[in-house]
Amino acid sequence: MSYKANTKRYQELIYRRCGNSGLLLPPITLGLWHNFGGKKSMSKEAKKMLFRAFDRGITHFDLANNYGPPAGSAEENFGKIMNSDFKKYRDEMIISSKAGYHMWDGPYGEWGSKKYLTASLNQSLKRMKLEYVDIFYSHRFDPLTPLEETADALVQAVRSGKALYIGISSYSSKQTIKMNKLLKQKGVSCLIHQPSYSMINRWVEKDLLSTLKKLQIGCIAFSPLAQGMLSGKYIKSIPKISRISDNSSLDKKMITKSYLIKIKQLTKIAKKRNQSLPQMALSWVLRHKNMTSALIGARTVKQLDECLDSQKNLNFSSEELKAIDKYAKEEKINIWAKSSKD
Numbered sequence: 001m002s003y004k005a006n007t008k009r010y011q012e013l014i015y016r017r018c019g020n021s022g023l024l025l026p027p028i029t030l031g032l033w034h035n036f037g038g039k040k041s042m043s044k045e046a047k048k049m050l051f052r053a054f055d056r057g058i059t060h061f062d063l064a065n066n067y068g069p070p071a072g073s074a075e076e077n078f079g080k081i082m083n084s085d086f087k088k089y090r091d092e093m094i095i096s097s098k099a100g101y102h103m104w105d106g107p108y109g110e111w112g113s114k115k116y117l118t119a120s121l122n123q124s125l126k127r128m129k130l131e132y133v134d135i136f137y138s139h140r141f142d143p144l145t146p147l148e149e150t151a152d153a154l155v156q157a158v159r160s161g162k163a164l165y166i167g168i169s170s171y172s173s174k175q176t177i178k179m180n181k182l183l184k185q186k187g188v189s190c191l192i193h194q195p196s197y198s199m200i201n202r203w204v205e206k207d208l209l210s211t212l213k214k215l216q217i218g219c220i221a222f223s224p225l226a227q228g229m230l231s232g233k234y235i236k237s238i239p240k241i242s243r244i245s246d247n248s249s250l251d252k253k254m255i256t257k258s259y260l261i262k263i264k265q266l267t268k269i270a271k272k273r274n275q276s277l278p279q280m281a282l283s284w285v286l287r288h289k290n291m292t293s294a295l296i297g298a299r300t301v302k303q304l305d306e307c308l309d310s311q312k313n314l315n316f317s318s319e320e321l322k323a324i325d326k327y328a329k330e331e332k333i334n335i336w337a338k339s340s341k342d
């Protein structure tokens with residue numbers, strides 16, 4: 001039987017305006033970096049997560065050329081669902097893709113050249129069986145390609161109708177200002193910035209958030225749960241089913257003494273708010289007025305539901321924020337820091 005969306009799906013979430021654009025995004029976006037790949041198809045649980053997300057008002061799905069494994073398979077698997085169950089809902093969805101990290105061999109398979117970005121977007125559209133993506137991102141800043149060229153490729157993506165909006169990811173405040181200016185000169189707006197941001201990775205607070213506010217660019221924070229570290233799962237040991245055990249983007253070296261102290265204290269504060277730590281972590285990221293969306297990942301429908309329930313308590317008292325600030329301090333977990341250094 002084919003999927004039929006919940007008729008009450010738009011009654012739960014409060015959508016947020018992305019910068020000064022016409023686009024509203026859900027406060028929680030689902031990303032397909034982990035758990036949606038696979039050579040033949042995505043897992044049954046992954047498919048259930050997509051349907052559950054849409055049923056609870058998540059209209060925005062975030063992908064990239066290299067999501068899998070293997071690279072490309074998340075887009076391909078998502079494309080199969082797009083072409084079947086989700087087909088009739090295409091106009092209710094915002095689908096993002098990106099290019100910047102290594103995707104294929106040779107000098108044109110990564111970074112920010114026009115050649116790479118254009119070829120990659122064409123490949124992504126084919127894999128997802130889409131005519132256009134809603135948002136196309138430069139996935140990381142390329143220090144060796146002139147920014148003008150990357151901007152030109154992004155503008156061409158819009159002019160050719162293959163992308164509706166443009167985004168950048170993990171760019172520093174300085175490079176964001178430059179890119180925004182270049183795009184403006186060509187008559188296209190930078191819709192959104194996608195940086196990493198969480199209670200234990202706060203680099204955006206230095207100057208990026210205020211820059212985005214000033215430029216009226218939206219912001220979608222990725223890894224707001226610090227890849228699952230902002231939960232109690234690593235307190236006692238490393239669970240067999242977890243991102244660290246998958247031996248992928250999280251390293252058990254990141255489970256330090258100082259990290260564990262923070263997690264235990266933050267969990268206590270969350271409990272007083274009647275929230276779990278993941279829920280408080282999401283509400284906390286969304287406390288900024290100009291934070292458009294928190295971009296989560298999930299392994300199960302249960303995790304996804306728990307994350308969405310964060311929306312029941314979005315308010316913080318100044319005492320709560322003070323108490324959180326005592327423990328919401330930097331851990332060395334920002335594996336994307338290099339891109340935003342320039």
Ligand SMILES: NC(=O)c1ccc[n+]([C@@H]2O[C@H](COP(=O)([O-])OP(=O)(O)OC[C@H]3O[C@@H](n4cnc5c(N)ncnc54)[C@H](OP(=O)(O)O)[C@@H]3O)[C@@H](O)[C@H]2O)c1
Nearest residue numbers: 031032033222223224225226227228231242243296297303
């Ligand atoms: N632009 C970029 O460079 C970039 C980089 C990274 C990510 N992203 C985007 O951001 C999305 C999210 O990244 P992320 O997956 O790192 O985000 P995240 O939300 O910080 O971490 C997701 C992980 O947290 C755990 N989790 C989720 N809900 C939980 C809950 N309720 N209780 C306990 N644990 C929970 C799960 O880990 P377990 O698997 O251990 O259960 C899940 O896989 C990606 O899919 C991608 O779209 C973009």
